[in-house]
């Protein structure tokens with residue numbers, strides 16, 4: 352039997368698809384380009400993945416290309432055509448875009464109907480690693496594959512020999528190798544850890560190879576696009592520095608040689624130095640669950656050898672993200688998370704109606720923020736652009752959550768997991784952990800704050816803040 356087939360039947364599939372890029376091949380913004388508009392076309396459409404040589408291809412939904420590349424500070428017009436049977440919308444995760452371009456269907460725009468198109472217009476203010484994904488029936492559309500990495504290129508090339516993407520995803524397949532669509536919407540999963548797949552891919556491939564020279568330095572952009580699985584990568588034997596989190600550069604690269612935990616929707620940019628004595632193929636292991644899987648392989652280019660002595664990498668150029676200072680915030684709110692399995696949620700308000708846990712379950716709700724399941728009519732808080740906001744998030748549940756704030760980057764207080772001063776658009780909190788996010792209110796509009804274990808969002812873990820001019 353084909354090796355890949357066997358791996359799948361063990362339900363321990365692993366794959367990584369890599370999008371190798373030589374840095375010299377990148378195109379950077381020029382003076383002439385500054386006056387131009389970067390026009391892109393994204394087609395939401397069915398796609399097939401050829402993962403198993405002895406099975407028919409797997410039917411997915413896709414956004415028509417492997418990676419979307421934009422240039423910082425240059426206006427973009429991205430037309431999204433919907434050639435799917437269902438309505439959809441596109442959210443530019445981590446990008447500071449005007450509110451009506453944020454893609455949150457039902458809050459900032461109407462979903463794009465089948466056969467229709469919508470043009471998103473914004474100028475990327477920040478370089479870095481982001482992603483675009485459906486924000487309509489997200490639990491289903493993300494499980495079907497409706498997302499893609501988004502790279503906003505710095506106007507000055509970052510010095511590295513290679514620039515590789517590692518887009519981690521897991522897929523729930525049935526015994527015929529097709530997406531297991533019957534299990535979508537399982538309340539058991541929605542009230543526990545969310546939907547977990549049984550096949551790991553990287554860049555939508557199974558164990559891809561990342562070509563590098565021995566002794567070379569690679570910029571590695573890591574994204575977790577899974578619905579709910581917390582991933583972890585082993586970086587043993589490598590000299591690594593974190594140079595950006597969620598697209599935002601660290602002021603000083605942070606050396607790390609431990610396993611890197613990446614919650615759904617989080618991103619890390621690393622520089623990785625390949626040892627000079629490596630040859631052949633070296634695995635990159637994913638260790639987020641009980642199984643240790645080789646997700647991808649470094650493929651050492653035969654006979655190659657680059658520099659042997661490496662300095663610490665230089666930081667990426669800073670983005671113009673407003674950073675909250677110290678001192679008393681202009682606004683403070685508390686967000687109490689309750690519910691989920693073993694959480695003892697007895698009642699909550701859903702669509703302005705108090706409901707028992709049983710009635711909530713009938714409405715596919717299992718979690719609450721401040722006693723309200725799903726999107727409330729009123730915002731958690733209202734702040735003027737430029738005001739400093741603090742939200743204290745109290746995780747009174749038995750489950751980890753990955754909290755995402757649209758349109759902003761925040762700093763964290765009270766978390767041992769992250770380096771102080773890092774900026775995030777998504778942050779992981781463990782069970783019974785509290786943390787405080789702190790940020791400057793950005794562009795006017797309605798900005799979602801939700802759990803990015805996307806089944807948790809669907810089952811209640813979502814609210815919003817209002818920013819006024």
Ligand SMILES: [Cu+2]
Pocket residue numbers: 751752753802803804807808812
């Ligand atoms: Cu959650």
